[in-house]
Amino acid sequence: MAAENGAGTGRAGEPELSDSLKTFGAVLKALRDEAHLTQEQFAPRVKYSVAYIAKIEQGKRFPPSDLMERSAEVLGASAARVLAAAAESLTRKKGLASWFQQWAGIEEEAIALCTYECSVIPGLLQPESYIRALFERRLPPPTQEQFEERVAARLDRQRLLTDLPNTSFSFIIEQALLERGxxxxxxxxxxxxxxxxxxxxxxxxxxxxxxHQEDHSGFEGPMYLAETEENRWIGYIEAHGNSILITDPKAVSAMQQRYGKMRAQALSHQATTSLLEQMRGA
Known part of the structure; x- marks a missing residue:
């Protein structure tokens, strides 16, 4: 589906080339070149594969936390400090999956966010008990420490709804998710x-x-859309621990058309509130 939609990534789970990732990769490459080391010479000295180092330099992988320490032994302490400075903007939020990092950053800067979900209640709308119920059913099961970190991270993300009062949040949720229990x-x-x-x-x-909705445009599955401060729209899809960022204008336009159609097909905000109150009463 990603290839058909013109996704901005080659393989699921690989982040699109963001400026910060490209900058870090360029810095690493420059320091390696200055030390007169090829990727084939540098990689085994920092105990990573050549392919992995290549992807970091290309901006396709987040650098591991111990790369700076290992690089210091190969490139010197000064080079390690430069790398550490370049990595400051790449600091991950504890408890968030690596493949989700880039979209989490886009969420924080967006002026509009649209979400359609048919598999699980959107993370921004999940109460703690629901979050815990989901992670208890996650396979393979996380450690207790990972479990608590992920619950805390998801709850922390929900502050976006109040921390960004000028950002418009739109959610379309399948009724079946509420009936599932x-x-x-x-x-x-x-x-x-x-x-x-x-x-x-x-x-x-x-x-x-x-x-029951015969006219339903969401048959292609869950999707997320974000509008940037530059009024550029970005699409996002995730499933089974992989994610795809979509920036191709034609592909994103198709997602916007589907989402707009679904907003007309779904219950209005007022009718949704009435249904939720009715279900809560029952």
Whole structure:
């Protein structure tokens, strides 16, 4: 599906070439060249494969945290300090998956975010009990430390809804996700209460796609859209621990058309609120 949509990445899970990643890669390459080392000579000395070092220099991989320390032994302490400075803008948020890092950064700068989900309630709308229910069912299971880090990271991300009051958030959620009952009745009650509370924020619009809807444009699966401060739209797709960032204008335009159609097909914000209240009462 990524290739058909003109995705900005070659393989699932590889981030598109962002400026910060390209800058770090260029700095690493310049320091390596200054030391008169080829990738084939440098890679084994820092205990990474040649292919991995090549991807870092190309801006296709986030540098591992111990690369600076290992590089100091090969390139010298001064070069390691330069690398550390270049890596400051690449600091990952603890608890967020590596393949999600780039989109998380785009979310923080966006002036509009649109989400359609048919597999799980969007992360920005998940109450803690629902988050825990999901991670308890994650395979392979995370360690307890990873579990708590991921719960905390997801809850922290939800501050975007209030920290960005001028950002417009639009969510379309399949009714089936509310009927599924993940985690049991108490978790479902928490979920309904949370959706009602988040839906009262003036910059948040939540719409439910009815369980029975013959005219449905979301059959291609979940999707995310973000509008940047430069009024450029970016698309995003994720599944099974992989993600694809989509920047091709034609592909993003197609996603926008589908999303716009679904907004007309889903229940209005007011009708959604009424349905959520009805389900909560039941």
């Amino acid at each position: 993940v985690g049991g009745p108490e978790v479902t009650r928490d979920l309904l209460d949370n959706l009602l509370a988040k839906g009262r924020l003036r910059n948040v619009e939540i719409q439910i796609m009815p369980l």
